[in-house]
Amino acid sequence: MSNEIRSGRHCLFNLHVHLVFVTKYRKNIFTKDILQSMRRIFEKITEENDVKLIEFEGEVDHVHLLLNYPPKITIAKLVNSLKGVSSRLLRREYPHLETIYYKGALWSPSYFATSCVGAPLDIIKQYIQNQNTPKH
Numbered sequence: 001m002s003n004e005i006r007s008g009r010h011c012l013f014n015l016h017v018h019l020v021f022v023t024k025y026r027k028n029i030f031t032k033d034i035l036q037s038m039r040r041i042f043e044k045i046t047e048e049n050d051v052k053l054i055e056f057e058g059e060v061d062h063v064h065l066l067l068n069y070p071p072k073i074t075i076a077k078l079v080n081s082l083k084g085v086s087s088r089l090l091r092r093e094y095p096h097l098e099t100i101y102y103k104g105a106l107w108s109p110s111y112f113a114t115s116c117v118g119a120p121l122d123i124i125k126q127y128i129q130n131q132n133t134p135k136h
Contacts, residue, residue: 008070013125016054016116017075018124019065022085023110028060029100032134037093038063041086049073049081054121057131064128066116075113 005014023029030038035058046053046067055066069078087106091097097106116124 004112006068006070011071013071015043015069015071016121016124017067018112018114018116019067019075019079019082020062020112021065021079022062022110024101024105024109026061026106027100029097029106030060030063030134032136034090034094035063035133037090038086038102041089042082045085049078051078051108055125055128057128057133059132060134064131066121066124066128079111079113084115104116 005012007013038058039053039056042056042065043053044053050070051073052068053065054068055063055064065082067078069075083106087104090106091101091104098104
């Protein structure tokens, strides 16, 4: 579990955010394979930004992420990086996605973000793990 207090150059922190991204027009495009690729992409992006991906899961039209992030990173910058890079790399890896979205955007421009102060992290992790992930 990530209730550990992390340290930065001039601070100690334990910041968590629960993010939800939905596909553009809420199209049902994610398969188990696409979600596995997306997890790898998100792991790489978060690692490069000193962010910990605590939990990830998705359904056919949206994904949930639980992240532990340093105070030097804004949520908006992190979301922009996660959505932009994943959209580009997934469309490259799965060319059929290009035929679904003719302008190249995989994600809806909006997103949901909530801090995780009130709820115990185990409850949030359990909620994310219990998503109706595609079987194929």
